[in-house]
Amino acid sequence: MSELSANLPPRRDRFRWLNSLWPWLCAASVALSVLMLAALLTLLAVRGLGHFWPASLEEVTLRSGESFAGQAVREVTLPQQEGDERLYFTGNRDIDGARWRWVAVDEIARRTQPADLIRLERTPWGDFIGRLEAIEQHDQRWEGEAAWQRLNALLALPISQRQDSQLLLTTTNGETLRQPLANVVSAQAPNAMSAWQKVHAWGEGVWRFLSEGPRAANTSGGVWPAIFGTVLMVILMSVMVTPFGVLAAIYLNEIAHQGRLTRFVRIGVRNLAGVPSIVYGVFGLGVFVYGIGGSLDEWFFSDTLPSPTFGTGGLLWASLTLALLTLPVVIVATEEGLARIPEAQREGAVALGATRLEMLTRIVLPMAAPAMLTGVILAIARAAGEVAPLMLVGVAKLAPQMPLDGEFPYLHLERKFMHLGYHLFDTAFHGEDVQAAIPLVYATALLLVLIVLTLNLTAIFLRHYLRRQRGNEC
Amino acid sequence: MLASLHSAHTSQAPVTHFAADRCCLSIDHFSLAYAGKPALRDLTLSVPRHRVTAFIGPSGCGKSTLLRAINRLHDLNESVAHSGHILLEGQDIHDSQMNVTELRRRVGMVFQTPNPFPMSIYENVAFGLRLQQRMPKRKRDDIIEWALTSAALWDEVKDRLHRSAWQLSGGQQQRLVIARTLAVQPDVLLLDEPASALDPISTLKIEELIRNLKSQLTLVLVTHNMQQAARVSDYTAFLHQGELVEYGPTDQVFTNPRLQRTENYITGRIT
Numbered sequence: 001m002s003e004l005s006a007n008l009p010p011r012r013d014r015f016r017w018l019n020s021l022w023p024w025l026c027a028a029s030v031a032l033s034v035l036m037l038a039a040l041l042t043l044l045a046v047r048g049l050g051h052f053w054p055a056s057l058e059e060v061t062l063r064s065g066e067s068f069a070g071q072a073v074r075e076v077t078l079p080q081q082e083g084d085e086r087l088y089f090t091g092n093r094d095i096d097g098a099r100w101r102w103v104a105v106d107e108i109a110r111r112t113q114p115a116d117l118i119r120l121e122r123t124p125w126g127d128f129i130g131r132l133e134a135i136e137q138h139d140q141r142w143e144g145e146a147a148w149q150r151l152n153a154l155l156a157l158p159i160s161q162r163q164d165s166q167l168l169l170t171t172t173n174g175e176t177l178r179q180p181l182a183n184v185v186s187a188q189a190p191n192a193m194s195a196w197q198k199v200h201a202w203g204e205g206v207w208r209f210l211s212e213g214p215r216a217a218n219t220s221g222g223v224w225p226a227i228f229g230t231v232l233m234v235i236l237m238s239v240m241v242t243p244f245g246v247l248a249a250i251y252l253n254e255i256a257h258q259g260r261l262t263r264f265v266r267i268g269v270r271n272l273a274g275v276p277s278i279v280y281g282v283f284g285l286g287v288f289v290y291g292i293g294g295s296l297d298e299w300f301f302s303d304t305l306p307s308p309t310f311g312t313g314g315l316l317w318a319s320l321t322l323a324l325l326t327l328p329v330v331i332v333a334t335e336e337g338l339a340r341i342p343e344a345q346r347e348g349a350v351a352l353g354a355t356r357l358e359m360l361t362r363i364v365l366p367m368a369a370p371a372m373l374t375g376v377i378l379a380i381a382r383a384a385g386e387v388a389p390l391m392l393v394g395v396a397k398l399a400p401q402m403p404l405d406g407e408f409p410y411l412h413l414e415r416k417f418m419h420l421g422y423h424l425f426d427t428a429f430h431g432e433d434v435q436a437a438i439p440l441v442y443a444t445a446l447l448l449v450l451i452v453l454t455l456n457l458t459a460i461f462l463r464h465y466l467r468r469q470r471g472n473e474c
Numbered sequence: 475m476l477a478s479l480h481s482a483h484t485s486q487a488p489v490t491h492f493a494a495d496r497c498c499l500s501i502d503h504f505s506l507a508y509a510g511k512p513a514l515r516d517l518t519l520s521v522p523r524h525r526v527t528a529f530i531g532p533s534g535c536g537k538s539t540l541l542r543a544i545n546r547l548h549d550l551n552e553s554v555a556h557s558g559h560i561l562l563e564g565q566d567i568h569d570s571q572m573n574v575t576e577l578r579r580r581v582g583m584v585f586q587t588p589n590p591f592p593m594s595i596y597e598n599v600a601f602g603l604r605l606q607q608r609m610p611k612r613k614r615d616d617i618i619e620w621a622l623t624s625a626a627l628w629d630e631v632k633d634r635l636h637r638s639a640w641q642l643s644g645g646q647q648q649r650l651v652i653a654r655t656l657a658v659q660p661d662v663l664l665l666d667e668p669a670s671a672l673d674p675i676s677t678l679k680i681e682e683l684i685r686n687l688k689s690q691l692t693l694v695l696v697t698h699n700m701q702q703a704a705r706v707s708d709y710t711a712f713l714h715q716g717e718l719v720e721y722g723p724t725d726q727v728f729t730n731p732r733l734q735r736t737e738n739y740i741t742g743r744i745t
Contacts, residue, residue, distance in 0.1 A: 257552070342589070344585055344587055344589035345589055345591065345592075346550075347547060347583075347585065347589070348585065348589040348591065348651070349591070349601070350547065350550065350578065351545055351547065351578055351582065351583040351585075351655075352578065352579070352582070352601060352602040352605065352654065352655065352658065353575040353576065353578040353579035353602060353605055353606075353658065354575070354601075354605055355575055358605060362601070363591055366592070367592055
């Protein structure tokens with residue numbers, strides 16, 4: 001033996017330099033991934049949430065003597081040109097014809113932040129930036145500081161009680177404007193605000209973004225209908241996909257003869273998870289919307305034809321399409337959970353006189369429940385972010401009615417709905433005012449991430465609860 | 475050494491028979507095959523009531539297969555075919571009149587590794603009862619206390635009946651599984667190497683339990699441990715390669731085996 005080993009050449013490690021390096025390579029990959037994720041979330045949070053901060057308003061006087069008021073947005077260096085240019089949001093589209101203004105930094109003679117500059121949010125024409133001269137109501141008239149206080153008092157009232165007031169406004173270049181108070185949504189004087197007031201105004205802005213509907217072709221206002229539509233669609237999708245996926249997994253793992261056909265089906269199911277989502281959209285449009293929806297319309301809603309009820313995209317078909325899309329995920333996860341249950345548990349139940357159904361419902365399914373929830377979590381994560389198939393089967397740029405309301409039958413499965421993902425896409429590319437859309441895109445993206453996270457966390461906590469209830473990890 | 479097992483014993487293996495009134499289980503020319511490969515060949519033996527009968531033999535000799543056949547656990551596996559009869563109190567367990575869940579209630583089974591269900595101790599013992607007819611909670615509590623006491627576990631768990639069964643030690647888990655089986659009041663208890671995964675002290679407790687339980691029911695024990703078979707069983711059957719080699723009172727099989735191959739196995743000259 002020793003003679004033999006003495007004849008062996010000494011071991012040569014050709015990759016010795018790798019031995020001390022590879023843990024660092026792995027660590028670097030982890031660090032890079034974490035960094036990228038953190039950068040993504042930070043960017044979304046800063047750009048999205050920063051939009052609601054009441055920014056200071058500047059009164060700018062140019063070298064030419066012209067002056068205007070606005071909020072400095074950003075500066076860029078233009079190629080092949082001397083100096084920087086700064087973008088100002090100036091509002092006043094009804095007076096100036098534009099809401100944005102690029103100014104060469106060299107042109108600016110003087111910048112001040114006067115405390116009496118105010119910013120009004122109005123329903124037609126968007127924001128106004130300028131000064132409040134007076135408020136007139138019937139014969140009464142308030143001026144100066146009294147007018148500002150009167151304005152805030154009136155804005156606190158419901159919209160029906162402030163019909164008859166008029167605001168007298170002036171812009172910084174001297175034009176005057178009569179503004180009916182009924183069209184004013186909110187008023188701010190950010191230069192005069194304390195830090196605490198700014199925080200308060202910021203919170204109010206975020207809340208309005210979350211709780212109101214969109215305005216001005218999705219370039220301002222809130223996203224509440226889109227949040228609602230996204231969550232409702234995901235919940236409906238989960239309700240549809242879970243029973244189907246679980247039953248299919250039970251059949252594949254517990255009932256079917258484990259032969260070549262079962263293996264083939266299993267491979268097929270796994271591969272379905274990789275089909276591009278838009279393909280599911282096409283399938284949903286052809287089969288659910290035109291096929292089933294068209295037939296439903298013929299049988300039950302023929303009095304309203306040719307305008308379709310179910311024969312067009314809607315909440316039901318969108319949820320069903322996404323349920324189909326996520327079905328493989330649920331099946332695979334459930335099957336893995338079922339396969340992990342020790343044979344001894346099944347035999348133990350059967351040996352006590354349980355039938356196969358009793359064994360399934362009392363031992364196997366409770367033990368596999370966390371795995372099923374894992375499947376649902378993965379399904380939610382996939383479905384909540386999916387936009388492409390929805391564009392074919394029921395999402396709308398602006399849905400006139402919510403899919404859930406107080407009107408019988410309360411849940412309107414045939415209605416089109418809004419979705420955050422699609423809202424994001426629409427805001428970014430189809431708005432008339434791209435500059436105004438940018439912060440909203442960030443804010444909507446952040447919200448979408450948070451909603452997917454919340455839905456996932458709910459399911460994860462549910463799974464954790466189930467595991468704890470059984471008193472042990474499995 | 476192996477050759478001695480196949481020595482010229484062509485005669486019928488020596489078998490102890492019991493009168494019908496003492497016989498609980500009677501296995502009659504029973505053969506079984508997994509996917510065409512024979513695992514049990516033409517076994518005939520009878521198991522006496524209220525006694526401990528041990529099946530011994532080298533790995534793969536078919537002793538566990540025989541035990542599972544008595545509980546009809548092979549029903550779950552499509553590739554198993556059998557012939558011959560197994561009679562429980564004179565009734566063929568494969569008879570179409572025999573309800574398989576009722577058979578499994580009457581013939582309890584305990585496996586090699588403890589397999590308590592992922593629920594509380596109480597619910598584990600109640601599991602079999604809940605499969606039977608409904609009963610008032612009071613009665614069920616009484617049966618559970620009786621079963622846990624019979625399995626010598628009551629004193630250890632009476633204060634934590636509603637804790638997870640998975641928190642018990644291996645030996646306690648195995649006694650819990652025995653209690654779970656006892657709760658449905660079986661006539662026969664099949665034990666498939668019940669102590670092989672346990673430490674020596676837990677093993678002793680299980681053995682003592684087995685000796686105590688024979689006043690209540692008939693026990694059939696499969697074991698690899700010769701000493702255990704000698705300690706707890708009244709009758710011993712030696713199986714080899716799916717055939718019954720020798721069957722008789724344990725004293726006789728261990729001290730004065732009739733066949734050379736039995737002696738070789740017991741004395742450790744063949745594994």
